Amino acid sequence: MTRFVVTGTDTGIGKTIFSAGLAQATGASYWKPIQSGLEDETDSEVVARLAGVPIIPEAHRLVTPASPHIAAEIDGVNIDVESVTPPPGDLIVEGAGGALVPVTRTTLYADLFAAWQIPVIVCARTALGTINHSLLTIEALRARGVPIHGLAFLGHAVEDSEAIIAEISGVRRLGRLPIIDSLTSEALTKAFDANFDLADFR
Template sequence: MTRFVVTGTDTGIGKTIFSAALARTTGAPYWKPIQSGLEEETDSEVVARLAGVPIRPEAYRLVTPASPHLAAEIDDVNIDIETLAPPPGDVIVEGAGGALVPVTRTILYADLFARWQVPVIVCARTSLGTINHSLLTIEALKARGVPIHGLAFLGDAVEDSEAIISDISGVRRLGRLPIIDPLNNETLAAAFKTNFDRSDFS
């Protein structure tokens, strides 16, 4: 069974692109529990375009582009944590922003991951600051007993940063997805096949 949660060290680092590549490679459906901001292409729409896999409907679609806890308050929506559980079977779940983004005023995404006990893939950018952000994210997940499947780096190669994050944290490197231009379903699939081992996601 293919069941993974994709989280990251920050927002806007490429988690959705990685999620699309992983979903396309494995054929697993994609699920974004909470979508904040509907004016631009949503994460589910991006994955549908790039991966061509089944898309599970979001539990909450919030108009305001903000952290889920705040977007829900502005949109006058009550997020019920009990409704946030991954669908059964194969699925790629993508969180919002980083692992410590608030879902409500009292629950963080990392807390949800701890409840779910689905293996988490931590996406980390390779640019300046990633060592600190990555190690903090991993420590926060480990402190909650979240199972971590591995690290996926995003961006240009920075061997020392990638190596030291893995060495210090004890979390294995799965690979690195480079910047892809042009980005489409074929180029994304080719980049993932070149830089990741399919057997690591079985």
């Protein structure tokens, strides 16, 4: 069974594109537990457009584009973390922002990941600062007993940064998704297949 949580070292680094590529490659369904911000194309809509896989409706859709904890307060929504439970079957779950983004004022995404015990893939951009951000994310996940499946790098190749993060953390490198200038379903399939080994996700 294919079941992974995709988290990242920051927001806006390409987690959704990676999630779409992974879902497309494995045929797994996609689930974004909490969507904050509905004015632009949502993450679920992006994955549906690029991957063409089944999309599980979000547990919460928040209008305000902000961290879920404050977006829910502004929108007058109560997030019951006990009810935010991944559905069964082959599934790619995408968190919001980084691993320590608050879901409520007392629960972080990493706390949910710890409760779920689904292997996590850490997406890390290759830009300056990624070594620190990546190692901090890995330490935060490990401190909570979250199983880490591997690292997926996003962006232009920076071999030393990618190598030293894997070396210091002991987390395996799954591959690197390059920047795709003209992002289409076909281009994403080609880039994912060329840079990742599907066997690593079985």
